[in-house]
Amino acid sequence: MAKVLVKGNEAIAKAAIKAGCQCYFGYPITPQSEIGEYMGRHLPELGRTFITAESELASINMVIGAGTTGTKAMTSSSSCGIALMQEAFSAMCCAEVPGVIISVMRGGPGLGNIAPAQADYFQALKGGGNGDYKLIVLSPSNVQEAIDLTYRAFHLAIKYRNPVMLLADGILGQMMEPAEFKEYPYNDPDVSEWALSGADNRPARNIVSLHMPEGALEELTNRIFEKYELIAKNETTYEDYMLSDAKLVLTAFGTVGRVARAAVKRARENGMKVGLFRPVTLSPFPDRDLHEAAKKADMILDLELNKGQMLLDVRSAVFGACPVEFYGRTGGGLLTPDMIYSKIEELYKTLDSKKEAGVR
Amino acid sequence: MADMSVIISGFGGQGALFAGILLCHTAVFEGKYTTWFPAYGAEMRGGAVNCAVNISDDEVPSPIIDEADAVIALNEASQAKFENRVKSGGFMIVNSSLSRLKPKRTDIKYINIPLNELAHKLTQPAFVNVMALGAFIEKTGILKLESIKEVMTEMAKTVSAKKAALLPNNIECVEFGANIIKNQLVTV
Numbered sequence: 001m002a003k004v005l006v007k008g009n010e011a012i013a014k015a016a017i018k019a020g021c022q023c024y025f026g027y028p029i030t031p032q033s034e035i036g037e038y039m040g041r042h043l044p045e046l047g048r049t050f051i052t053a054e055s056e057l058a059s060i061n062m063v064i065g066a067g068t069t070g071t072k073a074m075t076s077s078s079s080c081g082i083a084l085m086q087e088a089f090s091a092m093c094c095a096e097v098p099g100v101i102i103s104v105m106r107g108g109p110g111l112g113n114i115a116p117a118q119a120d121y122f123q124a125l126k127g128g129g130n131g132d133y134k135l136i137v138l139s140p141s142n143v144q145e146a147i148d149l150t151y152r153a154f155h156l157a158i159k160y161r162n163p164v165m166l167l168a169d170g171i172l173g174q175m176m177e178p179a180e181f182k183e184y185p186y187n188d189p190d191v192s193e194w195a196l197s198g199a200d201n202r203p204a205r206n207i208v209s210l211h212m213p214e215g216a217l218e219e220l221t222n223r224i225f226e227k228y229e230l231i232a233k234n235e236t237t238y239e240d241y242m243l244s245d246a247k248l249v250l251t252a253f254g255t256v257g258r259v260a261r262a263a264v265k266r267a268r269e270n271g272m273k274v275g276l277f278r279p280v281t282l283s284p285f286p287d288r289d290l291h292e293a294a295k296k297a298d299m300i301l302d303l304e305l306n307k308g309q310m311l312l313d314v315r316s317a318v319f320g321a322c323p324v325e326f327y328g329r330t331g332g333g334l335l336t337p338d339m340i341y342s343k344i345e346e347l348y349k350t351l352d353s354k355k356e357a358g359v360r
Numbered sequence: 361m362a363d364m365s366v367i368i369s370g371f372g373g374q375g376a377l378f379a380g381i382l383l384c385h386t387a388v389f390e391g392k393y394t395t396w397f398p399a400y401g402a403e404m405r406g407g408a409v410n411c412a413v414n415i416s417d418d419e420v421p422s423p424i425i426d427e428a429d430a431v432i433a434l435n436e437a438s439q440a441k442f443e444n445r446v447k448s449g450g451f452m453i454v455n456s457s458l459s460r461l462k463p464k465r466t467d468i469k470y471i472n473i474p475l476n477e478l479a480h481k482l483t484q485p486a487f488v489n490v491m492a493l494g495a496f497i498e499k500t501g502i503l504k505l506e507s508i509k510e511v512m513t514e515m516a517k518t519v520s521a522k523k524a525a526l527l528p529n530n531i532e533c534v535e536f537g538a539n540i541i542k543n544q545l546v547t548v
Contacts, residue, residue, distance in 0.1 A: 170400075175396060263421075
């Protein structure tokens with residue numbers, strides 16, 4: 001199929017439908033409202049369910065309801081709307097309920113503004129829900145990847161019975177670019193073993209997030225964390241752009257990744273050995289691979305549209321293998337290829353002198 | 361030319377956003393990379409709207425444009441707002457029917473075209489946005505006039521009969537826009 005011109009938000013919605021999403025529950029918020037609009041237009045035509053919920057809290061709890069029956073369901077929102085869903089994410093992880101959440105980040109904190117931002121990395125990965133839990137978090141850098149990762153989100157949610165978040169930003173949501181809608185490429189596992197389908201001719205099932213008997217919660221949490229280990233082993237992905245001989249390695253996620261790639265390309269044209277390490281799965285984070293890249297590099301430069309959030313995971317992965325610098329903007333401020341290139345030039349000059357001085 | 365960035369701006373209803381989409385579709389038609397990015401949210405409610413379009417032979421790093429190779433200003437407010445966002449050596453197409461501002465810069469070219477007058481004389485209803493695109497395409501050579509006509513013809517097949525009936529007007533406007541530059545009907 002040929003490439004078509006499509007807006008990021010609509011691409012995500014269309015991909016969700018192609019992935020077999022049966023139910024959409026959402027409450028409008030800029031910069032992602034086109035997802036709900038698209039779903040409202042197309043899901044009823046297909047005999048599927050679209051509900052404008054009364055709040056974000058209601059949306060995500062409707063996703064839980066649908067998810068317990070093994071139905072592919074999703075919601076979408078932005079920063080302050082996602083904040084309201086945190087309690088439900090924790091419950092979903094505990095009760096092992098699948099579901100897909102699209103988070104299209106805008107400026108924060110507070111109601112913030114509607115400009116693109118990346119300041120909800122912590123919210124997605126270290127989020128405000130209670131207890132030991134993890135979302136699977138995928139980070140697209142262009143519209144094509146938004147489509148492909150939406151497919152993947154639905155598959156992973158069902159495969160691992162865990163909520164999956166697609167973490168995009170206002171740039172990706174609002175922009176149009178050419179992309180291709182391939183067919184949904186995954187075979188999803190059978191859900192009949194666990195899904196609530198009515199207890200005719202079988203014992204009743206109970207999907208809950210309350211585990212009162214002594215030791216029950218620890219046992220459950222340990223089992224869920226074994227699952228997270230398995231997810232990390234099987235599903236971790238990242239983009240390697242010119243890393244093999246890179247002295248300066250950039251780390252960036254989402255749309256900053258594509259901007260950084262252009263800066264790397266220009267640096268290479270000017271003889272600087274620079275590469276890009278872009279996590280595609282933020283959770284599980286590709287920490288081992290980043291550590292390997294850091295061992296071969298003289299310095300890491302982490303780039304984000306926030307005050308330094310992925311930076312903590314980058315530092316933890318690098319674990320002292322080389323120095324880590326940070327460059328970012330926040331509140332809707334953006335990084336351009338020129339700005340990143342200037343930073344590369346500035347840091348690259350310091351590499352040799354630092355090495356001579358034995359600074360690590 | 362390998363790549364081109366343009367900001368298209370006007371007031372709601374002039375078709376600035378649609379002109380950008382049309383340009384992108386034409387770029388896709390020619391197998392180029394392209395991005396479109398609108399001013400979104402509160403700016404949509406009446407007042408001014410604008411979009412940023414990149415066209416390139418290579419992947420586009422960022423859809424957001426700080427300084428554009430060109431600006432198409434469909435009204436006076438757009439000229440005032442984006443005059444400083446044209447790269448030195450770039451150009452600005454100004455709809456002089458709706459702007460009486462004197463040029464502020466000497467390092468960019470101003471192409472003043474009375475788009476409303478010309479378009480309304482040419483055909484009813486008239487499409488100033490499409491006429492501006494014709495001029496832009498002819499001026500830059502980044503895309504072919506034939507391609508945009510082909511794209512408009514294809515698009516007309518996907519819309520209502522009422523809208524599709526306006527295709528000849530659109531074609532006339534885009535051709536006329538190109539002719540303005542080709543035949544130097546205005547000072548370029």
